[in-house]
Amino acid sequence: MTKYLISRIIRAVVSVVIVVAVVMVMIYSFLDKQSIFANDPVFTKQKSNGKQVYMMQEWERYGYLDYVNYTDYLQELTDNGAITSEQRDVYKNLGKNAAGANDGAAEYIQKFTEFYQSQGYTVVPLKADTRANGAVKDGGQPRLYAYRDVPILNRLWNYFSGLFKVDNIHTVEEDVGERGLEFTLYDPVYGGNKFSPAIMGNGTHHKYLLYFDNQFPYIHQNLLKVKLGMSYSVNKGIDVFDTMTQSQGSFVKSTITYPSGWAEDSADDLHTATYSAGSLEKGELNQKYFVDDYTSVTTVKSGMSKMGYSFVIGILSVILAYMLAIPVGIAMALKKDKFMDKLGTFYIIFIMAVPSLGYIFLFKAIGSSVGLPAKFDMQNPTWLMYILPIVSLALPSIANLMKWLRRYMIDQMNSDYVKFARSGGLSEREIFSKHILKNAIIPIVHGIPGSMLGALTGAIITERVYVVPGVGNLLTTAINSYDNGVIVGVTLFYALLSVTSVILGDILMSMVDPRISFTAKAR
Numbered sequence: 001m002t003k004y005l006i007s008r009i010i011r012a013v014v015s016v017v018i019v020v021a022v023v024m025v026m027i028y029s030f031l032d033k034q035s036i037f038a039n040d041p042v043f044t045k046q047k048s049n050g051k052q053v054y055m056m057q058e059w060e061r062y063g064y065l066d067y068v069n070y071t072d073y074l075q076e077l078t079d080n081g082a083i084t085s086e087q088r089d090v091y092k093n094l095g096k097n098a099a100g101a102n103d104g105a106a107e108y109i110q111k112f113t114e115f116y117q118s119q120g121y122t123v124v125p126l127k128a129d130t131r132a133n134g135a136v137k138d139g140g141q142p143r144l145y146a147y148r149d150v151p152i153l154n155r156l157w158n159y160f161s162g163l164f165k166v167d168n169i170h171t172v173e174e175d176v177g178e179r180g181l182e183f184t185l186y187d188p189v190y191g192g193n194k195f196s197p198a199i200m201g202n203g204t205h206h207k208y209l210l211y212f213d214n215q216f217p218y219i220h221q222n223l224l225k226v227k228l229g230m231s232y233s234v235n236k237g238i239d240v241f242d243t244m245t246q247s248q249g250s251f252v253k254s255t256i257t258y259p260s261g262w263a264e265d266s267a268d269d270l271h272t273a274t275y276s277a278g279s280l281e282k283g284e285l286n287q288k289y290f291v292d293d294y295t296s297v298t299t300v301k302s303g304m305s306k307m308g309y310s311f312v313i314g315i316l317s318v319i320l321a322y323m324l325a326i327p328v329g330i331a332m333a334l335k336k337d338k339f340m341d342k343l344g345t346f347y348i349i350f351i352m353a354v355p356s357l358g359y360i361f362l363f364k365a366i367g368s369s370v371g372l373p374a375k376f377d378m379q380n381p382t383w384l385m386y387i388l389p390i391v392s393l394a395l396p397s398i399a400n401l402m403k404w405l406r407r408y409m410i411d412q413m414n415s416d417y418v419k420f421a422r423s424g425g426l427s428e429r430e431i432f433s434k435h436i437l438k439n440a441i442i443p444i445v446h447g448i449p450g451s452m453l454g455a456l457t458g459a460i461i462t463e464r465v466y467v468v469p470g471v472g473n474l475l476t477t478a479i480n481s482y483d484n485g486v487i488v489g490v491t492l493f494y495a496l497l498s499v500t501s502v503i504l505g506d507i508l509m510s511m512v513d514p515r516i517s518f519t520a521k522a523r
Helices: 002-030 033-037 041-045 048-061 070-079 085-091 103-118 152-161 240-245 284-289 306-334 339-353 356-369 383-413 416-423 428-446 448-457 460-465 474-481 484-512
Strands: 065-069 122-126 143-149 164-166 180-186 195-202 208-212 219-221 224-226 254-257 263-266 268-274 296-299
Touching: 002 152, 002 484, 033 048, 041 048, 048 065, 048 122, 048 143, 065 070, 070 085, 070 103, 070 143, 085 103, 103 122, 103 143, 208 268, 240 306, 240 484, 306 339, 306 383, 306 428, 306 448, 306 460, 339 383, 356 383, 356 460, 383 428, 383 460, 416 428, 428 448, 428 484, 448 484, 474 484
Parallel strands: none
Antiparallel strands: 065 143, 122 143, 164 224, 180 195, 195 208, 208 219, 254 263, 268 296
């Protein structure tokens, strides 16, 4: 079993990397990168050189290319001590264009050009924006920059090497004073009087690395973070994993004590505090609450996360599907060609023939007519709003399970070993429970882990129809918005769930069927 698991895990990892690589090639090679500016209001306001530079900056941020500005190049030389700040200010003055720069600037322009061209970059000089009479526009400056496409192997390496981030006291590069960790048994968030152990850091990205609260699973950590990819439009500036796992809904206030000692009812979650350089000096309001630059916090909300809603609805629909499909499928097989079998067959054909959108809207109309909520209301949540999406999501699964269970059972009932068991004197009940059902249920069992884990991915159509704030439509929204970070991140998430479900399905089958062994070769 161990050798099998190691082999499957290795193949699963390779498969996931290949899937992500294919998606990256499709996004960054086949799609027009100009499309990301279709709904960008900042892009439409840019003029000439500014628009060109803005495009390069955004393409770098989206992961299309590496971009280097001549001014940034001079700043790097200044930081390394190669030139002084006074020389930097002189050399960055390109005159009206790069060719007409002063002698010192011309030397470093040449160095900049030769170095980046040797690295495979394309160097682009831009003249200053001018008016119709030839005068330079206000604020107009010539530009010089270099760019190159990011190779797919580099892109893959950068993505997977940054998949996990371990926070430490050297994460923050700015001067934060004495770096270190602090362990306390009485969390300051609760006024310092409540027993609640916590580990806090200085120089770390997160203020709290480990803490307790009253939310399941009660102990939380910020030491290790999953980074699936940054969103650029769907949830701008937020990582895909955080987008799927952050709570939603209305604010939940409680009495909290800020680091300054000020206590008030607030929805701020101080346990999520992250470092924001200069925020204490720049914000007068921050000085009332905080004593350092760990001022960026999220808020506590009443609802679940996107993944939470999708999982709850998905898992309940899976349970409902198996609870209904297994007994009905068994009854159809035992009463073959009878009323029960014909009724079940009609339902299967109906589900297969009618488009999913059709019967979902039909069921939504029926449910609304009897008073059930037809969409999610985050402000006034009630358990009744779960009924219609759960049942709608279960309908196709019920039909599919019924169909296959009926088929497997009829195949087993006509097998030679069943006839031999009857001739041996076994009762029909014993034959059914010990042989027919046990063998017929094995293929059905294989799909259980996939159904359970698949609930995390949500259901695109069902969630859109019932306005469920889940992850079901996250991928389609990202594709429509050309949000490359979300597309790649969600693809990786789905791929991991898929390969994990296959492995768990194989393990579950081996537990149900003793004939399946992963420890010896078949003879």
